[in-house]
Amino acid sequence: MRELKKGSLGMLLLHLLRERPSYGYELCERLRVRSGGDLSFEDGAIYPLLHEFERQGMVEGYWESGDAGETGDPGASGSGSRKGPRRRFYRLTARGESLLAASVTEWRTFAEAVRRVLAEPNAEPNAELAFG
Amino acid sequence: MNGPIDRYLEALGRRLAMPEAARAAALEEARGHLLERAASYVERGIAQGEAERIAVALFGDARRVGERLSRVFGVPWGWRRFLAGTVLGAGMAWLLWTAGSFPLLVYTFYASALPGSPPPDVGNLLIQSTPLTEGGFYAYLTAGWLWLLPLLALYLTLPCWWGRRAWRWWLPGAAYGLGGWLAVFWFPFFAFRFDGSGFAAEARLVLLALPLALLASWAGWLSRRGMRPRLDAAPAGV
Numbered sequence: 001m002r003e004l005k006k007g008s009l010g011m012l013l014l015h016l017l018r019e020r021p022s023y024g025y026e027l028c029e030r031l032r033v034r035s036g037g038d039l040s041f042e043d044g045a046i047y048p049l050l051h052e053f054e055r056q057g058m059v060e061g062y063w064e065s066g067d068a069g070e071t072g073d074p075g076a077s078g079s080g081s082r083k084g085p086r087r088r089f090y091r092l093t094a095r096g097e098s099l100l101a102a103s104v105t106e107w108r109t110f111a112e113a114v115r116r117v118l119a120e121p122n123a124e125p126n127a128e129l130a131f132g
Numbered sequence: 133m134n135g136p137i138d139r140y141l142e143a144l145g146r147r148l149a150m151p152e153a154a155r156a157a158a159l160e161e162a163r164g165h166l167l168e169r170a171a172s173y174v175e176r177g178i179a180q181g182e183a184e185r186i187a188v189a190l191f192g193d194a195r196r197v198g199e200r201l202s203r204v205f206g207v208p209w210g211w212r213r214f215l216a217g218t219v220l221g222a223g224m225a226w227l228l229w230t231a232g233s234f235p236l237l238v239y240t241f242y243a244s245a246l247p248g249s250p251p252p253d254v255g256n257l258l259i260q261s262t263p264l265t266e267g268g269f270y271a272y273l274t275a276g277w278l279w280l281l282p283l284l285a286l287y288l289t290l291p292c293w294w295g296r297r298a299w300r301w302w303l304p305g306a307a308y309g310l311g312g313w314l315a316v317f318w319f320p321f322f323a324f325r326f327d328g329s330g331f332a333a334e335a336r337l338v339l340l341a342l343p344l345a346l347l348a349s350w351a352g353w354l355s356r357r358g359m360r361p362r363l364d365a366a367p368a369g370v
Binding site: 023024025028042043044045047048051052055085086087088 | 157158160161162163164165167168169190191192193196197200201203204205
């Protein structure tokens with residue numbers, strides 16, 4: 001489970017960023033809320049990924065002041081209106097969008113294959129017939 | 133000041149091996165995150181200190197976070213950096229030898245000068261101090277091998293720093309080893325030519341400086357073990 005979570009964190013972050021630009025803390029909160037608390041990562045784990053994505057041109061980072069009503073994130077929850085230090089927002093680029101689409105497809109194929117393997121045995125074609 | 137968040141950021145900062153601008157930005161980003169996380173707990177009625185401790189714990193081990201971030205911004209070594217390391221190693225070996233030899237030569241001059249002797253020719257002494265001549269070498273022999281210790285310490289500092297920036301394990305040592313030997317190419321000649329005369333024993337002490345510089349560069353590399361960028365750590369695709 002731990003490895004699965006680790007492997008999927010990048011894809012989940014990009015997916016959340018496709019919905020709207022976000023900053024690190026907000027991404028952690030959105031992940032936690034959207035997964036019903038089942039997906040929780042160390043907060044610090046997302047920053048190396050975000051910076052790596054930025055380096056690869058998959059996301060674009062920019063600073064915004066932490067003052068009220070500034071976030072560039074109209075759908076942000078209450079935490080977005082709190083006064084505080086400036087924040088580094090990330091938004092998905094076209095390159096990130098296409099890589100995310102490929103990754104989601106790959107993930108769904110993988111998940112479907114796992115689902116089929118874990119399905120009830122009577123759903124499996126009769127292999128014995130093939131060996132006569 | 134100096135609460136759990138400040139202490140955590142200090143620890144994190146020590147582990148960030150990256151250009152200064154990127155380091156400052158990463159720390160500012162982490163600070164904002166930690167403060168916001170702590171504020172959310174304060175709003176729930178938790179005391180400030182405890183809220184900061186929780187925020188820090190949730191952020192993760194500073195060493196691990198620092199290593200992961202450093203991999204992203206790690207300094208990639210290639211042939212150009214190898215060449216730069218070689219030139220820098222040669223330049224620093226040259227400068228350190230000259231800077232260490234010059235005061236010794238001046239001291240030796242005054243120690244052996246007769247009363248009423250003319251003052252030393254500074255330009256000539258400076259030339260004698262460079263690795264091109266034997267002046268510095270003789271000065272070290274005259275003054276005793278203990279004088280070599282500060283020189284050795286200087287020889288270790290920069291390679292160690294340079295090694296911390298290295299990517300592949302063999303690059304820092306190789307670059308500095310080659311550079312250092314190029315700068316003072318005549319060391320082995322002196323060390324072995326006079327073998328048996330009592331001269332070679334001290335010469336071998338001088339000879340230690342360069343292998344030690346080489347080892348220091350690897351020590352620097354080892355000191356940031358785990359922070360080296362790994363290709364397989366970069367997300368392939370996503």
